[in-house]
Amino acid sequence: MTxxxxxxxxxxxxxxRDLPWRRTAVSPWQILVSEFMLQQTPVxxxxxxxxxxxxxxxxxxxxxxxxxxxxxxxWGKLGYPRRAKRLHECATVIATExxxxxxxxxxxxxxxxxVGTYTARAVACFAxxxxxPVVDTNVRRVVARVVHGRADSPSSVRxxxxxxxxxxxxxxxxxxxxxxxxxxxxxxTARTPRCGLCPLSVCAWRSRGYPEAAAPxxxxxxxxxxxRQVRGRLxxxxxxxxxxxxxxxxxxxxxxxxxxxDRALDSLLVDGLxxxxxxxxxxxxxxGD
DNA sequence: ATCCGGTTCC
DNA sequence: GGAACGGGAT
Numbered sequence: 001m002t003x004x005x006x007x008x009x010x011x012x013x014x015x016x017r018d019l020p021w022r023r024t025a026v027s028p029w030q031i032l033v034s035e036f037m038l039q040q041t042p043v044x045x046x047x048x049x050x051x052x053x054x055x056x057x058x059x060x061x062x063x064x065x066x067x068x069x070x071x072x073x074x075w076g077k078l079g080y081p082r083r084a085k086r087l088h089e090c091a092t093v094i095a096t097e098x099x100x101x102x103x104x105x106x107x108x109x110x111x112x113x114x115v116g117t118y119t120a121r122a123v124a125c126f127a128x129x130x131x132x133p134v135v136d137t138n139v140r141r142v143v144a145r146v147v148h149g150r151a152d153s154p155s156s157v158r159x160x161x162x163x164x165x166x167x168x169x170x171x172x173x174x175x176x177x178x179x180x181x182x183x184x185x186x187x188x189t190a191r192t193p194r195c196g197l198c199p200l201s202v203c204a205w206r207s208r209g210y211p212e213a214a215a216p217x218x219x220x221x222x223x224x225x226x227x228r229q230v231r232g233r234l235x236x237x238x239x240x241x242x243x244x245x246x247x248x249x250x251x252x253x254x255x256x257x258x259x260x261x262d263r264a265l266d267s268l269l270v271d272g273l274x275x276x277x278x279x280x281x282x283x284x285x286x287x288g289d
Numbered sequence: 290a291t292c293c294g295g296t297t298c299c
Numbered sequence: 300g301g302a303a304c305g306g307g308a309t
Contacts (some may be wrong), residue, residue, distance in 0.1 A: 019304090034305090035305075035306095036306095038305045038306090039304095039305075039306045039307070040294085040303095040304060040305085040306055040307090041294085041295085041296095041304065041305085041306095042303085042304045043298075043305075044296095044297085045295080045296070047299090077294075077295060077296085078294080078295080079293085079294030080293055080294055080295090080307090081294075082293065082307085083292095083293095083294095083306090083307085086307085086308095102292055111307045114308090115307085116308080117306085117307090119307085122305080130305095136306080137304080137306080138304095139305085158305085178305095181305055182305095185304090185305065190302080190303060190304090191299065192299075219304095220301070220302075221291090221293090224300095225295095226290085226292095226293095227296090228291085229294075231294080232295070235294095237304070267293095268309090
């Protein structure tokens with residue numbers, strides 16, 4: 001089983017994707033930005049936005065100096081715009097409380113807005129080369145298959161221990177972690193794994209004949225027709241206007257269900273993504289800053 | 290346990 | 300049409 005390390009490292013050396021945030025000379029802050037954008041979002045959609053973003057706002061203080069509205073516009077249709085707001089807040093905290101330097105220890109990283117278990121470990125590992133386990137959805141699936149012989153596994157803290165047990169006791173640990181993610185992203189995929197391309201000589205899932213997932217019961221999260229789609233439509237209107245828009249203009253973005261539209265707008269106000277002016281019009285939060 | 294975007298691919 | 304995508308906050 002210890003052969004996993006050289007097999008995976010050799011494979012990664014030749015098969016890794018050339019992703020811009022993996023190149024040298026990318027700062028910890030820029031890596032942090034990539035991790036925010038990559039939360040629940042495919043690489044292909046993040047890449048162009050990340051490139052433009054770090055050129056425009058290369059540091060935490062530069063990001064903090066921008067208005068929340070401009071940050072939301074630059075985020076565009078990447079999705080989950082609360083991430084953009086948290087990234088802006090995160091930049092402010094780092095600029096004002098950490099001397100414009102991204103913290104390197106997990107405990108401090110976890111105190112930052114929008115930084116959870118995965119992102120804190122990813123920054124410590126990929127930006128600061130620390131030997132800490134990093135578990136995302138890809139790693140969880142790879143470990144479930146290779147180590148436990150199951151098609152997938154529910155999120156659990158045990159995954160961290162599983163990965164910690166696999167990590168090489170050397171400077172290669174961060175590379176091993178990114179290689180594990182890469183394998184899950186490109187070979188050991190969720191729907192149609194390409195096991196013929198797998199570099200690992202031993203896999204418990206393969207040994208057991210690729211058993212199906214036990215109980216898929218997981219509730220499907222749809223999108224069409226949900227409040228999330230309505231929020232997206234409303235934000236899209238505000239992103240396209242530099243000055244506040246009247247309520248009637250927002251109303252046109254969703255005519256099917258007025259109650260749902262009101263609920264969506266209210267939730268955007270609660271989330272601090274949208275603000276109402278004194279005269280009753282609406283704008284992206286921080287439009288005037 | 291649910292909510293939170295938007296797109297692509299099977 | 301559904302599932303998947305380098306999660307986080309409540």
